[in-house]
Amino acid sequence: MLLSIHISKTAGNSFxxxxxxxxxxxxxxxxxxxxxxxxxxFANRRRExxxxxxxxxxxxxxxxxxxxxxxxxxxxxxxxxxxxxxxxFFRDPCQQIVSHWRYQSALTVRVSDVNKEEHAEVRYWxxxxxxLEEYITWPFYRNHQSQFLGSLSVDDxxxxxxxxxxxxTLDHFRARFGRDLGPxxxxxxxxxxxxxxEISDRVRRxxxxxxxxxxxxxxxxxxxxxxxDHALSESSVTSR
Numbered sequence: 001m002l003l004s005i006h007i008s009k010t011a012g013n014s015f016x017x018x019x020x021x022x023x024x025x026x027x028x029x030x031x032x033x034x035x036x037x038x039x040x041x042f043a044n045r046r047r048e049x050x051x052x053x054x055x056x057x058x059x060x061x062x063x064x065x066x067x068x069x070x071x072x073x074x075x076x077x078x079x080x081x082x083x084x085x086x087x088x089f090f091r092d093p094c095q096q097i098v099s100h101w102r103y104q105s106a107l108t109v110r111v112s113d114v115n116k117e118e119h120a121e122v123r124y125w126x127x128x129x130x131x132l133e134e135y136i137t138w139p140f141y142r143n144h145q146s147q148f149l150g151s152l153s154v155d156d157x158x159x160x161x162x163x164x165x166x167x168x169t170l171d172h173f174r175a176r177f178g179r180d181l182g183p184x185x186x187x188x189x190x191x192x193x194x195x196x197x198e199i200s201d202r203v204r205r206x207x208x209x210x211x212x213x214x215x216x217x218x219x220x221x222x223x224x225x226x227x228x229d230h231a232l233s234e235s236s237v238t239s240r
Contacts, residue, residue, distance in 0.1 A: 001062070001081040002177075004069035005088035007148045008037055009099040010163045011186070012089060016069050018170070018181040023066050031070030035120055037147050040140040043120045051076045075150035086152060089161035089169070090145060090221040093214040094207050096163075098197045100144070101135045136206045143213040154220045162225050164196075172228045175235060 004019060006012030020028045034050050035043040051073075054061075058080055061068070068077065074086055091099075104125050121141075130138065154160060159176050161169040167184040174180050208215060 001065070001077075001084045002067040003074070003077050003084055003086045004067060005072065005074060005086065005148050006032075006070050007088060007090065007096075007145050008071065009096050009103060010089040010091040010145075011161070011166050012069075014166065014184075014186045015089060015161065018185065019067050019069055022179055022181050027065055028067040028069055029061065029065045031068050031072050034070075034072050034076070036071045036073055037144040038121045038140055039142065039147065040120055040124075043140075046120075047073065055080060071148075073148060073150040074152045078151070085158035087157055087159040087161065087173075088148065089163055089166075090218055091163035092196075093145065093211050093218055094199045094204055095195055095197055096145060096214075097136060097207060097211070098132065098199065098203075099195065101130075101132050102197075104135075132203060133206060136203065136210055143211050143217075146213040146217050149217075154217065154224055157224075160221050160224045160228070162221065165225070168229070169225075172225075172232060175232045176228070 002019075004012075004015065006016065016028070016030065031054070034047045036047065054076060062081060077084060077086075104121070124138075124140075128134070135141065159173060161172070166186075170181050170184060
């Protein structure tokens with residue numbers, strides 16, 4: 001089973017479409033609605049309940065799906081399948097945070113994929129309407145990308161993707177899994193962005209202060225990506 005962790009604003013929608021085109025839409029389970037990356041009591045309890053409900057579906061999941069992709073913490077599926085490979089895309093923390101803030105700023109109403117409840121973060125957003133700097137300091141939003149990995153480390157992942165090198169990441173995927181996902185194609189939500197965003201020194205300092213785990217995580221991801229890139233280059237030379 002391929003477990004594709006979709007961290008918010010890291011090209012996950014584009015990658016999901018590529019997976020569905022390759023594996024078949026019916027073989028890809030879209031698991032959204034856990035409200036991952038939002039560390040707040042109600043959201044945390046919701047995740048616990050949804051995690052427990054999914055784990056009792058083990059046999060059904062093995063029979064019906066080849067890929068599970070969505071906003072979930074890796075621990076939700078650890079140890080559930082005979083063979084499981086976790087993958088995820090990551091993004092420069094400053095860019096990811098600004099993108100997430102811009103996305104939330106543009107929303108007026110959002111409902112969950114599961115029971116039409118309003119997302120807890122949207123409720124907070126509507127009440128507080130935070131500036132970017134205020135958003136960075138929210139206590140329940142700290143280390144957003146790291147929250148998705150749960151108890152896993154970067155080294156536990158079978159493959160890492162980098163938002164800033166999406167096209168090359170697809171080459172890495174083909175080399176690692178022997179499956180061509182086609183040329184880079186960006187989902188509408190990704191196309192609407194115009195990154196890289198200008199990051200002020202003050203915002204960068206705030207991110208470094210409040211998102212230290214994400215900063216460290218991204219540095220490790222870049223190291224893993226470089227190793228993947230070297231392996232791809234070596235295999236290309238060998239095959240000539």
